Amino acid sequence: MAESSSALTEAVFYILLSLGQPLHGYGIMQRTEELSGGRVKLAAGTLYGALTTLQDKGWIEPAGGEGRRKSYRITPDGRAAARAELARLRELTHNGETIIGGWTE
Amino acid sequence: MAESSSALTEAVFYILLSLGQPLHGYGIMQRTEELSGGRVKLAAGTLYGALTTLQDKGWIEPAGGEGRRKSYRITPDGRAAARAELARLRELTHNGETIIGGWTE
DNA sequence: CTATATACATCGGAAACCGATATAACGAAA
DNA sequence: TTTCGTTATATCGGTTTCCGATGTATATAG
Numbered sequence: 001m002a003e004s005s006s007a008l009t010e011a012v013f014y015i016l017l018s019l020g021q022p023l024h025g026y027g028i029m030q031r032t033e034e035l036s037g038g039r040v041k042l043a044a045g046t047l048y049g050a051l052t053t054l055q056d057k058g059w060i061e062p063a064g065g066e067g068r069r070k071s072y073r074i075t076p077d078g079r080a081a082a083r084a085e086l087a088r089l090r091e092l093t094h095n096g097e098t099i100i101g102g103w104t105e
Numbered sequence: 106m107a108e109s110s111s112a113l114t115e116a117v118f119y120i121l122l123s124l125g126q127p128l129h130g131y132g133i134m135q136r137t138e139e140l141s142g143g144r145v146k147l148a149a150g151t152l153y154g155a156l157t158t159l160q161d162k163g164w165i166e167p168a169g170g171e172g173r174r175k176s177y178r179i180t181p182d183g184r185a186a187a188r189a190e191l192a193r194l195r196e197l198t199h200n201g202e203t204i205i206g207g208w209t210e
Numbered sequence: 211c212t213a214t215a216t217a218c219a220t221c222g223g224a225a226a227c228c229g230a231t232a233t234a235a236c237g238a239a240a
Numbered sequence: 241t242t243t244c245g246t247t248a249t250a251t252c253g254g255t256t257t258c259c260g261a262t263g264t265a266t267a268t269a270g
Binding site: 007009013020039079083085086090092093102 | 112114115122140141144184187190191196197200202204207209
């Protein structure tokens, strides 16, 4: 790939989408499954690994936590990354529609 | 992720889109860059690795080759995979628009 | 003749995902 | 009250995929 707006993985995109409001890890799992209509189920390893990576990137940050839960919130950089990804997805979808639309039918 | 329609990488999606007509490896590189408006540039390792993987999956197949070029064509399974990916992209784009559209603004 | 573009291929390293495993607290049912 | 399912976080090893570098070779343009 190697380009300006590098692709986000589906897991990361849904994690960011899930954090419109502060939410804890397990809640992100559930919200992702809900948002995707049950299609995307984050594995524990994927989620908690990504939470660390995303904090290192500054796209999410801790937002306190009640009891044993650890909540996170999305940062401005995180929102920017999600918007950039949406733009990439739109372009990709558009290209796919144009080209695949011209196949046999 | 772990789901019914597993995500294709951008590299693989563009390789499939490039093969509307039989084309050789290097041509796929160029066509991908062209189709993506210069944004996606396939690294050699990515391309030739993916060509092997995609043949193993039965999504592309050899289509002869003039001289030192090796051409490939997409198979019906390959087309199905591209269409499934397009559906996934549409859903993802739609979800992204809905949710991100509700942010700050 | 030499540099650039074409063309294929492999290698090692880095990400990212997954499933399994571990730990632990909670609430409900038996 | 004990046991089971859910909530909740975390780590580990293995697999896949990508990337950039490197290698080889031919063709073409300057």
